[in-house]
Amino acid sequence: MQYISTRGGIDPVPFTEAVMMGLADDGGLILPRTIPRIGSETYAGWKDLSYQELAFEIMSRFIDDIPESDLRDLINRSYATFDTEKVVPLVHQGSLHIMELFHGPTLAFKDVALQFLGNLFEYLLEKNDSVMNILGATSGDTGSAAIYGVRGKERINIFILHPHQRVSKVQEKQMTTVTDANVYNIAIHGTFDDGQAIVKSIFNDLDFKEEQHLGAINSINWARVLAQVVYYVHSCLHINSHENDKTTDFSVPTGNFGDIFAGYIAKRMLPEGSIRKLLLATNSNDILTRMVTDGVYSLSQVVPTSSPSMDIQSASNFERYLYYLLDKEPDQTRQAMEQLTETGKLDLTDYQDQIQRDFTATAASEEDVQAIIGSFYQEYGYIMDPHTAVGVHCALRHQEKGIPICCLATAHPGKFGETVEKAIGKPLELPDSIAQILDKESRCELMDADRNQIQDFLKKHAVQAHTA
Numbered sequence: 001m002q003y004i005s006t007r008g009g010i011d012p013v014p015f016t017e018a019v020m021m022g023l024a025d026d027g028g029l030i031l032p033r034t035i036p037r038i039g040s041e042t043y044a045g046w047k048d049l050s051y052q053e054l055a056f057e058i059m060s061r062f063i064d065d066i067p068e069s070d071l072r073d074l075i076n077r078s079y080a081t082f083d084t085e086k087v088v089p090l091v092h093q094g095s096l097h098i099m100e101l102f103h104g105p106t107l108a109f110k111d112v113a114l115q116f117l118g119n120l121f122e123y124l125l126e127k128n129d130s131v132m133n134i135l136g137a138t139s140g141d142t143g144s145a146a147i148y149g150v151r152g153k154e155r156i157n158i159f160i161l162h163p164h165q166r167v168s169k170v171q172e173k174q175m176t177t178v179t180d181a182n183v184y185n186i187a188i189h190g191t192f193d194d195g196q197a198i199v200k201s202i203f204n205d206l207d208f209k210e211e212q213h214l215g216a217i218n219s220i221n222w223a224r225v226l227a228q229v230v231y232y233v234h235s236c237l238h239i240n241s242h243e244n245d246k247t248t249d250f251s252v253p254t255g256n257f258g259d260i261f262a263g264y265i266a267k268r269m270l271p272e273g274s275i276r277k278l279l280l281a282t283n284s285n286d287i288l289t290r291m292v293t294d295g296v297y298s299l300s301q302v303v304p305t306s307s308p309s310m311d312i313q314s315a316s317n318f319e320r321y322l323y324y325l326l327d328k329e330p331d332q333t334r335q336a337m338e339q340l341t342e343t344g345k346l347d348l349t350d351y352q353d354q355i356q357r358d359f360t361a362t363a364a365s366e367e368d369v370q371a372i373i374g375s376f377y378q379e380y381g382y383i384m385d386p387h388t389a390v391g392v393h394c395a396l397r398h399q400e401k402g403i404p405i406c407c408l409a410t411a412h413p414g415k416f417g418e419t420v421e422k423a424i425g426k427p428l429e430l431p432d433s434i435a436q437i438l439d440k441e442s443r444c445e446l447m448d449a450d451r452n453q454i455q456d457f458l459k460k461h462a463v464q465a466h467t468a
């Protein structure tokens with residue numbers, strides 16, 4: 001399988017190069033040249049595979065430059081860290097299927113992709129006798145999942161910036177109690193945006209980037225999307241076999257559009273109709289909901305909510321969908337993205353029919369989130385986190401008779417205890433993995449939001465090619 005850029009400016013590359021490139025060199029996003037189609041017989045034959053076996057079947061259709069046994073080994077190691085053999089269990093509550101994506105080490109869905117990406121980076125660096133210094137900014141969840149993905153790995157050092165005292169206690173502890181020598185947490189006096197701006201500015205220093213082998217872990221990496229395709233297919237197989245139904249809707253709590261885009265790929269791969277509709281659920285940062293309902297993608301201010309991992313305006317994976325929407329025309333995609341950057345707005349009303357065939361969208365207010373967590377607990381005794389609640393709100397609104405619907409549960413409720421306790425009206429029992437870290441020793445540098453200071457620190461602690 002060869003990979004191309006949405007903006008058409010790179011020569012096709014194989015999977016392993018696409019992974020190392022992260023963002024395409026022409027500023028676009030990387031996509032497979034074609035989306036493999038799965039025939040009905042093959043699909044039916046996957047019914048009894050384990051999560052890991054299914055992951056291999058799917059990934060190997062997108063990867064032809066890693067030997068089969070190595071790929072199997074990477075997959076097996078990545079999901080051995082989950083607290084259940086099922087990896088991504090499916091539970092049934094009321095009229096809904098709930099896909100629990102939070103059984104990895106940091107209790108959020110990003111582990112599914114970042115455990116795999118960490119192992120993949122390690123494997124490729126070993127092969128190429130190279131090193132990588134990962135630099136990223138986080139508002140909470142991505143940082144911890146990335147740190148757990150690469151902790152203790154030899155050829156990788158990781159530097160994660162978070163805003164000092166502006167992440168939750170659990171999120172801070174999850175990051176700073178990882179004291180492996182290759183992990184550097186940096187709390188900055190400033191906001192998430194300050195951290196993000198510093199990271200971008202350091203990446204734009206191309207000499208420094210090359211000299212220090214800088215690597216990124218944000219959700220634009222194709223390997224992350226690919227790892228996420230697997231759980232859609234996995235749940236689909238199980239729901240379809242349970243219900244004699246041959247179709248399913250999915251409701252996806254959405255921020256950067258990475259997770260739901262994986263669903264879109266799954267939908268195009270599987271036999272026609274296996275996935276019917278993707279429900280795009282946002283919190284009050286509703287740019288994507290407005291895009292689906294009005295056909296206009298227009299940026300506005302970010303407002304803080306109880307589902308902080310979805311407090312995003314500029315959805316970095318949206319360009320991938322746009323490429324398909326614009327009939328795989330790289331020039332048109334580039335122009336559209338340039339227009340968006342210049343004017344903060346993109347008019348897609350000509351494509352609205354197609355958009356509404358692919359997605360249905362609803363935004364949940366803060367009151368909706370509280371109400372759903374509360375009523376679901378009352379009725380079924382099931383406790384969900386605020387991100388999951390955004391998706392469940394959307395699912396209940398759009399559920400159609402006779403069509404199964406599956407909600408993605410993206411975080412463990414214990415990660416967002418305050419909101420959840422308020423909604424259910426009683427204290428939450430913390431999972432062991434959280435309880436254990438709360439008074440564990442932690443390590444973190446505190447710095448000003450000053451690019452030079454951070455760049456110097458990185459240089460001083462970077463893993464060097466000749467010492468690895």
Ligand SMILES: *Cc1c(COP(=O)(O)O)cnc(C)c1O
Binds near residue numbers: 108
């Ligand atoms: C990152 C995240 C999301 C949003 O996923 P995207 O791929 O950015 O759309 C939803 N819920 C949780 C808990 C997350 O950490």
